[in-house]
Amino acid sequence: MPIFVVALSWLFTERELWAHFSTVLLPNLISATMVLLIGVGLGVTLLGTLLAYLVVMVEFPGRRWLEWALFLPFAIPAYVLAFVYLGVFDYSGYVQVWMREVLGLPGFDIRTGPWAIILTFVLVFYPYVYMMVRASFKRQKINIIEAGQLLGASPLRVFFKISLPMARPAVAAGLLVTLMETLADFGVVSLFNFDTFTTAIYSAWGDFRSIEVAAQLASLLVLVAFFLIFFEKKARGQAKYYSNDVSNKKPYYVLGFVGWLISLFVFCVFMLSFAMPMLQLIIWGWASMGEEWSVKYVDLIISTSVLTTLAALITVSIATILALPSRCKRNSPWLKSLISMATLGYALPGSIMAVGLLYGINQVSAISVYFGGQSINHIIFGSIALLLFAYVSRFMAIGYSSIKASAEQIKPVFTQSARLLGASYLRLIWKIYLPMMMPGVLAGGLLVAVDVMKELPATYLLRPFGWDTLAVQVYELSAEGLFERAAIPALIMVLFGAVLMLIFQLLDQKSSKNL
Amino acid sequence: MNIKTWAPSTLALALTVSSIGIAQAKSEDSVTVYSSRKEHLIKPLFVSFTKDTGIKVMYLTGKSGALIERLKLEGKNTKADMFMTVDAGNLWYAATQGLFQAVQTQTLESNIPSHLRDPKGLWTGLSVRARTIVYSTERVNPTDLSTYENLADSKWAGRLCLRTSKKIYTKSLVASMIYHHSKNRAGDIISGWVNNLAAIPNAKDSHIMNAIVSGQCDVGLVNTYYFARLIAQNPNVPLKLFWANQDTTGVHVNVSGAGVIKYAPNTKGAIKLLEWLSSAKAQAIYASLNKEYPANQNVASDEVVSSWGLFKQDKMNLAQTGILQADAVKLMQIKGYR
Numbered sequence: 055m056p057i058f059v060v061a062l063s064w065l066f067t068e069r070e071l072w073a074h075f076s077t078v079l080l081p082n083l084i085s086a087t088m089v090l091l092i093g094v095g096l097g098v099t100l101l102g103t104l105l106a107y108l109v110v111m112v113e114f115p116g117r118r119w120l121e122w123a124l125f126l127p128f129a130i131p132a133y134v135l136a137f138v139y140l141g142v143f144d145y146s147g148y149v150q151v152w153m154r155e156v157l158g159l160p161g162f163d164i165r166t167g168p169w170a171i172i173l174t175f176v177l178v179f180y181p182y183v184y185m186m187v188r189a190s191f192k193r194q195k196i197n198i199i200e201a202g203q204l205l206g207a208s209p210l211r212v213f214f215k216i217s218l219p220m221a222r223p224a225v226a227a228g229l230l231v232t233l234m235e236t237l238a239d240f241g242v243v244s245l246f247n248f249d250t251f252t253t254a255i256y257s258a259w260g261d262f263r264s265i266e267v268a269a270q271l272a273s274l275l276v277l278v279a280f281f282l283i284f285f286e287k288k289a290r291g292q293a294k295y296y297s298n299d300v301s302n303k304k305p306y307y308v309l310g311f312v313g314w315l316i317s318l319f320v321f322c323v324f325m326l327s328f329a330m331p332m333l334q335l336i337i338w339g340w341a342s343m344g345e346e347w348s349v350k351y352v353d354l355i356i357s358t359s360v361l362t363t364l365a366a367l368i369t370v371s372i373a374t375i376l377a378l379p380s381r382c383k384r385n386s387p388w389l390k391s392l393i394s395m396a397t398l399g400y401a402l403p404g405s406i407m408a409v410g411l412l413y414g415i416n417q418v419s420a421i422s423v424y425f426g427g428q429s430i431n432h433i434i435f436g437s438i439a440l441l442l443f444a445y446v447s448r449f450m451a452i453g454y455s456s457i458k459a460s461a462e463q464i465k466p467v468f469t470q471s472a473r474l475l476g477a478s479y480l481r482l483i484w485k486i487y488l489p490m491m492m493p494g495v496l497a498g499g500l501l502v503a504v505d506v507m508k509e510l511p512a513t514y515l516l517r518p519f520g521w522d523t524l525a526v527q528v529y530e531l532s533a534e535g536l537f538e539r540a541a542i543p544a545l546i547m548v549l550f551g552a553v554l555m556l557i558f559q560l561l562d563q564k565s566s567k568n569l
Numbered sequence: 570m571n572i573k574t575w576a577p578s579t580l581a582l583a584l585t586v587s588s589i590g591i592a593q594a595k596s597e598d599s600v601t602v603y604s605s606r607k608e609h610l611i612k613p614l615f616v617s618f619t620k621d622t623g624i625k626v627m628y629l630t631g632k633s634g635a636l637i638e639r640l641k642l643e644g645k646n647t648k649a650d651m652f653m654t655v656d657a658g659n660l661w662y663a664a665t666q667g668l669f670q671a672v673q674t675q676t677l678e679s680n681i682p683s684h685l686r687d688p689k690g691l692w693t694g695l696s697v698r699a700r701t702i703v704y705s706t707e708r709v710n711p712t713d714l715s716t717y718e719n720l721a722d723s724k725w726a727g728r729l730c731l732r733t734s735k736k737i738y739t740k741s742l743v744a745s746m747i748y749h750h751s752k753n754r755a756g757d758i759i760s761g762w763v764n765n766l767a768a769i770p771n772a773k774d775s776h777i778m779n780a781i782v783s784g785q786c787d788v789g790l791v792n793t794y795y796f797a798r799l800i801a802q803n804p805n806v807p808l809k810l811f812w813a814n815q816d817t818t819g820v821h822v823n824v825s826g827a828g829v830i831k832y833a834p835n836t837k838g839a840i841k842l843l844e845w846l847s848s849a850k851a852q853a854i855y856a857s858l859n860k861e862y863p864a865n866q867n868v869a870s871d872e873v874v875s876s877w878g879l880f881k882q883d884k885m886n887l888a889q890t891g892i893l894q895a896d897a898v899k900l901m902q903i904k905g906y907r
Contacts, residue, residue, distance in 0.1 A: 078902050140776070145768065146783035161785060163768040245772045247733050247907050260634045261740070261898040263662065409638055416642045435643055436629075515635045519601075519627050522608070530607040530630060535775035535795065 071258065071267050079254050087250045089168050090175070091233055097176035098232045101323070102183025103225055107213065108320060110191040111199075113304040114313040120320045121188075122559045127327040128181040128501075129551025131508040133241030134528065134544045135178050137537055138331040140245060143170070171246045175236055177327040182235075183228030189459070189562075190224035191217060209306060226289035227455050230282055234401040234451065237275055240511065251275060252403050265409065272406045279401030283394055332548065338541035346531075346539040355546065358507055358523040361438070365445035366453075366503040372396075372446065373453035374495055377461045378487060397451035404511030408444055411516070415440070436518045444512040449505050453498040460494020461487070493561060500558040504551045524550075599625035600838040603640065604653040605633035606825060610859050611653065617854060618845050624838055633659045633737075640668050645832045650839035653827040656737045657694070658744070660826050661891025664691040669828035672840055680847035680865045684884065685824055694824030694887070695846050696855045697862040699880070700738055701820050702811040703796055704788045705781050716814045717742070717821070718750075720788065721761020729765040730777045730786035734901040738792060739770075742821050743901060744893035748885055749818050752900065759904040770907050775799070781808060797860035797873050812880040819883040823890065824864065 108114070109121040127135075143149050145161045153159045164170040194217060202212040218225075243250050251271070259268035308316060339346075376393050399407060415434050434440050464487065472482050488495075510525045517523070524547040531540035604611055608630050615626035631639070633654045640647060640663075652663055663669060664687060673690035685694030702714055713724070720729055732739050746755040767786035771777045774795040780786050796810055812820050827846065829839040845851055852868040855861060860871050869875065 074899060074902075078899075140772075144776075145785040146776075146779035151783060161783070163785070165769045244733075244735065247735075247769050247772055249907060253735070257735075257898065257902070260735075262895055265638070405632075405635060409635065412639060412642050435639065436648070514631055515639065517629075519629055522630075526630075527608075530609065534607055534609075535773040535798075537775075 068264055068267055071262055071264055075254060075258065075267070075271075079249075079257070083249055083251055083254050086168070086248065087237070090172060090248070090250060091236060093168060093172035094175040094179065094236050095229055095233055097172060098180045098183045099225060099229055101176055102180045102228055103187050103218070103221070105180070105320060105323065106184050106188035106191055106221075107217065108316055110188055111213075111217065111304060112306045112308055112316065114308050114316040114320075116317045116321065120317070120324060122556070123324050123328070124184055124320070125181055125555045125559055126324075126552050127178060128185075129504060129548050129555050130178065130328065130331060131241075131510075131525065131528070131544070131547065132175070132178045132235075132239060133245065133510070133532075134335070134540075134548070135327075135331055136174055136242040136245045137532055137540070138334045139170070139174055140164075141537060142330070142334055165246050165248070168248065171242065171248045174242060174246075175232075175239075177323075178242075179232040179235055180323075180327070182231045183225060186224040186228040186455075186459070187221050190221040193463070194220050222289060224459075226286045227459070230286040231400070231451065231455065233282055234279055237278065237401050238403045240403055240405070255403060255406055259406075259409070265413070268406065269410065272402060272410070275401055275403075276398055279398050280394075282401075283397070332545075335541040335545050335548070338538040339545050342536075342538040342542065346542045351543070351546070353520070354522055354524050354527055354543065357521045358525075358547075358550075361441065361445070361513075361521065361523060362503045362506045364438075365442050365449070365506040366499045368442060369446045369449055369453045369502045370457070370495055370499040373450060373457050373498060374488075374491065376450075376454055377457040377491070378483060393454070396447070397454055399447040400449070400451035402448070404444075404448060404509060404513075405515055407448060408512040408515040411440060411444055436516070438518055438521065441513065441516040441518070441521070444516055445506050445509065448509070448512060449502045452505055453502045456498030456501060457491060457494045460491045460497075464490050496561050497558055500554050500561075504554050507547060507551060507554075598623065598838070599627055600650045600835055600842050601648050602626060602628040602651045602653055602827075602842075603636045603649045604628055604630050605636055605659070606630070606653050606655055613858060614846065614851055614854055617851070618842060621845065621850075622841065624841065626842065637663050637666060637668065640830065641666055647830060647832055648834065649830050650833035650835045651827050651829055651842060653825075655698075655823075655825040656741060656890070657824050657826070657887035658737060658741055658891040658894045660687070660692040660694075660824070660828065661888045662894075663828065665891070668831060670831045670833070670836070672829050672843065674840065674844060676844040677847055680844075680852075680867075682864070682866060684886070685826075685864050687828075687888070692826050692828035693843060693847065694826040694864045695852075696825045696859070696864055697822050697882075698825070699793050699820045699822050699862065699882070700742055700790055701793060701813045701880075702788060703778060703781065703791045703808055704811055705784075706807045706809050708784075708787045711809070711811055714788070714811045714813075716817055717746070717790070718758050718814075720765065720790075721758045723761075723765070725765040725788060727765065727767050728787040729762060730767055730780045730789040731762060731770045731906075732774055732777060732790065733770040733772055734898070734906045738774075738823070739901075740894050740897050741823055741890040742790070743897035744890045745818075745821050745883060745885055747893050747896055747900070748889045752896065755897075756900050756904060759901055759906050763904055763906050778806075778808060782806060793874070793877070794860040797871070800873065810877055812878075814883070815881050818885070819881040822862075822882045824887060825861070826864075 105124055109117055109124070141147055144164050150161050154161050198216055199212055202216050207215065238252065240252050240256065243252060251274075255268050255271045255275070258264050258271055376396065402410070412435065468486055468490075469482065472486055477485070507523075508525060510529055513523055514526055514529065517526070524543045527543040528540050528547065531537075531543070602611075602615075608628075611628060615628065619625055633656075636652065636654075637659075640649060640652060643649070652668060654660060654663070669691040671690040672693070677686070677693055681693055681695075685697065687693070702720070704711065704714060734740070743755060743759065746758055750758075768780060771780065774791040777789040777791055778796065778799050781789055793810060796808070799806055799808070814820060827843060829836060829843060833839050847865055849865060849868050852863040852865040856863045856868060856871045856874070860874050862870055862874065
């Protein structure tokens with residue numbers, strides 16, 4: 055629905071503002087956005103795939119421990135990582151002060167050029183690719199790789215000729231999610247003062263008070279997302295790999311010096327993306343504990359948990375239902391496009407989507423009033439249902455892709471034999487699909503939960519009275535430049551997120567043992 | 570399995586959950602405030618108000634633009650009695666959107682000077698913030714400093730730090746440049762600033778001060794309460810404030826303020842809260858909590874703030890910041906001020 059409202063805005067145009075936007079802002083913003091997307095895309099693909107390959111295919115010192123540690127950065131909201139990095143690495147941060155005073159190097163503005171912001175996005179979003187590609191590598195039959203080895207192929211050749219092509223759908227799926235997140239981001243880009251397409255949307259709305267132009271720009275964003283999804287489908291191709299055979303046997307053992315080098319590399323990624331930011335948050339949080347900590351955190355934690363749980367449950371239920379028909383014969387094209395539409399919300403900046411929702415409801419109200427009914431605005435606005443609706447539309451893509459991946463692993467032979475034995479369709483779903491999809495459903499639910507917990511813009515606009523979340527608290531303090539105090543709600547949030555990621559990891563291990 | 574079977578159940582769930590939202594009691598002795606001022610700055614005020622009057626305050630914080638949209642859409646059915654925000658540009662915009670009702674009472678008129686109130690009484694300024702020059706005491710001779718306009722001079726090349734043009738404080742300051750000079754002259758000043766920047770404009774005032782302390786730049790523009798907060802943490806910081814434009818237009822000031830919502834369910838309560846916020850007691854809380862200048866002239870500033878001395882304020886009517894805001898933003902975007 056928000057997308058529909060956004061598309062409708064094209065009926066009203068404001069020429070003068072468009073002229074200003076298209077000559078002054080858009081040329082630069084579009085190229086900057088492209089640079090960002092390409093940089094982040096390449097970065098997460100390389101880093102995510104490499105890390106996944108290393109932990110699955112290679113045995114090196116500390117591998118078991120690092121394999122799950124690499125999930126943890128997913129628990130840190132992008133805007134929190136951004137303000138920590140700015141605090142640590144910018145001109146006035148410790149690192150540069152040390153470099154200037156001890157090494158005598160000249161200082162520099164890390165926000166010049168796109169590299170620092172690209173690196174931030176890569177470190178915060180690589181877990182998407184890592185997660186999906188790792189699962190795909192794990193399902194690759196070890197005997198294919200061993201066959202490659204026996205035929206004398208070098209590890210590199212095996213990687214490029216066997217492992218990577220088979221993991222291609224997973225890489226594409228992870229990349230898609232990352233790019234949509236990057237497009238929708240507003241927090242990180244505003245902290246780095248890096249102008250992207252989203253900046254133009256906010257400027258149209260905030261500065262020129264034109265919700266129409268903002269919606270028109272947002273619809274272009276959705277169009278880009280649509281193309282991304284299209285290319286992801288292409289990349290996926292007809293490739294379907296039915297395999298449940300998860301082997302924990304590693305094809306390559308690298309101990310010695312090279313093994314330690316690999317450990318060091320993986321450890322550095324973990325340090326940079328999780329351990330170091332956490333340490334900084336702890337230092338800041340410790341310093342402001344007395345000033346910031348109070349009983350209100352009990353409320354914040356309760357409302358965050360309630361919203362997170364409800365949103366995850368609803369999203370996962372709908373996503374499961376959406377993922378089911380892909381296995382049945384009645385695969386109509388319009389149902390497929392409906393599903394694509396349902397996952398598009400991920401590319402919309404949260405507050406644009408939220409305002410789109412408010413406008414949509416207002417239209418419905420207007421129609422109802424026109425026919426002599428009552429306005430429903432006051433019932434819907436500020437109700438928890440609206441906020442949940444926003445979460446569900448925004449994070450459907452995450453839940454759906456995880457659940458669909460598990461649905462696709464169900465070998466057709468199960469369905470066929472069940473059908474032969476005369477099982478009804480419902481029974482088939484209940485006895486075969488759902489149990490087999492369960493790991494994917496749980497994993498999807500956990501990922502959605504972590505994302506909902508981190509969500510800020512839609513929460514900030516749509517939440518009912520008294521439903522402040524931890525993310526809202528982080529924003530309110532950091533908006534005033536009180537980063538030390540913002541560290542406390544941020545830490546609690548990361549802690550919860552980390553626990554969810556650990557459960558995710560445990561489920562993952564269990565399911566790979568059971569199969 | 571198709572859409573038909575699950576749609577009704579989802580709808581039912583959504584409706585059940587939504588009823589939780591409206592079940593919250595709406596009583597006569599409570600006032601509901603939408604605020605873009607952050608929770609930690611308003612809560613102590615409301616707690617004190619409830620203690621004095623027995624009237625409860627419910628509040629919802631949010632971004633100014635988003636709250637205004639929400640109020641517009643809620644229209645007559647809104648639960649909000651008062652909208653509280655920072656920057657006269659935002660108050661002005663909310664007023665032009667017909668969100669406020671005129672409130673003119675003797676208490677308000679005697680507590681708050683007229684240039685800090687909307688002429689029709691649609692909104693009332695409750696605290697005053699000044700945006701002025703901050704400089705490094707190690708690398709800048711204060712006699713070199715004079716005006717905002719002067720920071721566009723090439724002698725500051727590579728020495729200036731500014732806040733992002735996306736922040737309303739910058740927009741209002743530039744609006745005042747357009748007001749006092751002309752669009753052309755203001756454009757030249759912005760170009761000069763941009764050429765003098767030592768770094769990409771910062772996201773926060775606190776980043777600007779950190780940058781000056783660490784030597785990235787020598788001068789910058791900040792709201793004074795950020796400086797107050799910094800010296801509270803570190804009294805020996807090698808920074809000082811300089812009152813800009815004392816021989817010309819005066820220091821650029823702005824307000825945070827509030828207005829009573831046109832369709833407020835509890836207008837009486839909202840007016841009572843507004844009057845209370847203008848009282849000496851509330852104004853003292855404003856002054857000490859965020860180190861802003863009280864709008865009520867009978868209330869003294871916080872001790873630290875008073876120590877910076879008195880200064881001449883820009884007397885431009887604050888509605889101008891709203892009227893000229895779109896022009897200011899366009900100009901900055903054209904001149905490449907990020």
